[in-house]
Amino acid sequence: MTGLRPDPARPALAHHASRGTVLTFGGQWGRTALQLVSTLVLARLLTPADFGLVAMVTAIVGVAELVREFGLTGAIVREREIDESSWAALYRFSFGLALGIALLTAAAAPLIAALYGEPRLIGLTVALAPAVLFNGIAMPLQARLQRQLRFGQLALADVVSMAVGVAGAVTAATLGAGVWSLVLLTGLAALYRAVAMAMIVRPTLRGARRVRELLPLISTGGSIFGVQLLNYAARNLDNVIIGRWLGPTALGFYSRAYALLMMPISQLNGPLARVGVPVLGKLQDEPEAFRRYVRTAMLVLGYAALPTFALAAAVAGPLVEVLLGAGWAPVAPLFALLCLAGAAQALGNVSGWLYVALGRAHRQLVWFAATKPLVIASFPVGLWLGGLEGLALAYGVVSCALLVPGFAVATRGTFVTLSDSFAPVLRPALLCPFVFGAAALVVALVPGPAILTLAAGVAAGVLVAGAALLIPAYRADLSRLSTVIASARRPR
Numbered sequence: 083m084t085g086l087r088p089d090p091a092r093p094a095l096a097h098h099a100s101r102g103t104v105l106t107f108g109g110q111w112g113r114t115a116l117q118l119v120s121t122l123v124l125a126r127l128l129t130p131a132d133f134g135l136v137a138m139v140t141a142i143v144g145v146a147e148l149v150r151e152f153g154l155t156g157a158i159v160r161e162r163e164i165d166e167s168s169w170a171a172l173y174r175f176s177f178g179l180a181l182g183i184a185l186l187t188a189a190a191a192p193l194i195a196a197l198y199g200e201p202r203l204i205g206l207t208v209a210l211a212p213a214v215l216f217n218g219i220a221m222p223l224q225a226r227l228q229r230q231l232r233f234g235q236l237a238l239a240d241v242v243s244m245a246v247g248v249a250g251a252v253t254a255a256t257l258g259a260g261v262w263s264l265v266l267l268t269g270l271a272a273l274y275r276a277v278a279m280a281m282i283v284r285p286t287l288r289g290a291r292r293v294r295e296l297l298p299l300i301s302t303g304g305s306i307f308g309v310q311l312l313n314y315a316a317r318n319l320d321n322v323i324i325g326r327w328l329g330p331t332a333l334g335f336y337s338r339a340y341a342l343l344m345m346p347i348s349q350l351n352g353p354l355a356r357v358g359v360p361v362l363g364k365l366q367d368e369p370e371a372f373r374r375y376v377r378t379a380m381l382v383l384g385y386a387a388l389p390t391f392a393l394a395a396a397v398a399g400p401l402v403e404v405l406l407g408a409g410w411a412p413v414a415p416l417f418a419l420l421c422l423a424g425a426a427q428a429l430g431n432v433s434g435w436l437y438v439a440l441g442r443a444h445r446q447l448v449w450f451a452a453t454k455p456l457v458i459a460s461f462p463v464g465l466w467l468g469g470l471e472g473l474a475l476a477y478g479v480v481s482c483a484l485l486v487p488g489f490a491v492a493t494r495g496t497f498v499t500l501s502d503s504f505a506p507v508l509r510p511a512l513l514c515p516f517v518f519g520a521a522a523l524v525v526a527l528v529p530g531p532a533i534l535t536l537a538a539g540v541a542a543g544v545l546v547a548g549a550a551l552l553i554p555a556y557r558a559d560l561s562r563l564s565t566v567i568a569s570a571r572r573p574r
Contacts (some may be wrong), residue, residue, distance in 0.1 A: 135203065136337075150218045153303035242278065309443065336474075373497065396525060442492075513547055525538070
């Protein structure tokens with residue numbers, strides 16, 4: 083993805099950016115396809131309570147993952163130069179931190195079980211703890227590959243690791259392992275990914291600098307960690323609240339709705355962020371190229387995310403029945419309401435790129451400290467006013483309300499303007515009510531099997547979106563998007 087024009091100083095950066103985005107999207111599509119397979123199979127082999135139990139643990143263990151990572155990926159990616167001695171020190175530091183956090187996670191298992199009043203969580207927590215160590219081994223290796231713009235190898239490792247995890251989980255569930263098959267999915271995927279990264283990078287620990295020489299990097303990472311921790315709380319305390327007050331079955335329904343929501347979000351933001359942050363880091367001294375890249379990123383996200391979430395909300399009922407089965411019907415209204423938060427998240431993540439690429443992580447931490455408590459407060463308020471559906475709606479409304487102020491703070495005092503962030507998404511936003519209305523109407527009118535209703539609803543939404551090409555401005559946007567794909571070809 084790029085709005086960049088190749089210049090003598092950076093003749094290949096536009097190509098690497100676009101090609102990296104295409105490769106990473108390809109890898110993410112592969113991961114998503116595998117996730118869909120696992121969803122289709124595991125939802126029919128396991129119960130909502132099984133998914134709820136794992137969601138209870140992962141909502142807490144995710145904090146351990148954040149501490150283990152400590153914001154270092156973002157700090158490493160934006161650093162201008164890192165020598166081999168510093169890399170060796172980073173490998174050692176990351177391994178030691180991850181080992182300590184994994185042991186603390188396992189030791190905290192009784193506390194996690196006591197929080198929910200669910201003794202079964204003790205064994206699940208201990209079993210999930212090694213994944214923290216595996217991810218700690220992989221983290222600096224992944225960051226190094228990102229800095230080197232080796233996105234094809236990263237994408238392949240991601241896809242294969244997911245395939246290994248899904249194969250193990252489906253096999254275990256078929257044999258009657260129940261909730262433990264979900265633990266196996268996480269553990270196998272993390273283990274394979276760590277081994278694959280090590281084989282690609284072949285890290286050495288010789289000649290490592292002292293940890294104190296990494297303090298500037300760790301300081302930047304600490305601010306990023308604070309941001310990530312607040313963001314994680316805003317996206318996961320809903321699971322803790324639901325699990326604590328409504329139990330594993332209700333959380334199982336909600337967690338499946340959220341997992342469906344995260345499929346398109348991870349499909350969009352994961353690849354773009356993996357490419358966008360290192361590329362913007364290289365462009366931090368080139369204001370016009372930096373702004374062009376931001377505008378192109380927002381254009382891609384606008385068309386990829388906003389109509390997609392509008393369409394997904396409209397066809398939520400048949401979509402859930404096709405993917406999960408008739409027994410998961412309560413997931414549909416939750417997923418439809420969460421799509422509002424999904425659209426806000428898809429766009430809002432770009433503001434995080436700006437903070438990291440421009441070295442303003444401390445400012446982002448202040449903004450998150452002021453606003454994420456509002457998101458967290460919406461969970462119990464929404465639950466009190468309207469149950470699970472009230473919580474999902476409150477989450478979406480607050481997330482959307484904070485979107486424009488968030489970009490205003492991120493761009494203030496920089497060469498990026500608020501117009502760079504939002505002008506590219508106006509036309510895709512205007513499509514959303516028409517896409518939603520057409521798809522929802524067809525879903526309401528077309529009887530028969532869920533797969534037929536789903537296909538008809540999707541077709542209606544796509545036709546409405548396609549009709550926008552009759553308008554010259556939309557054709558111009560399509561032309562811009564085409565150049566992004568074209569620039570992924572190898573330059574002569």
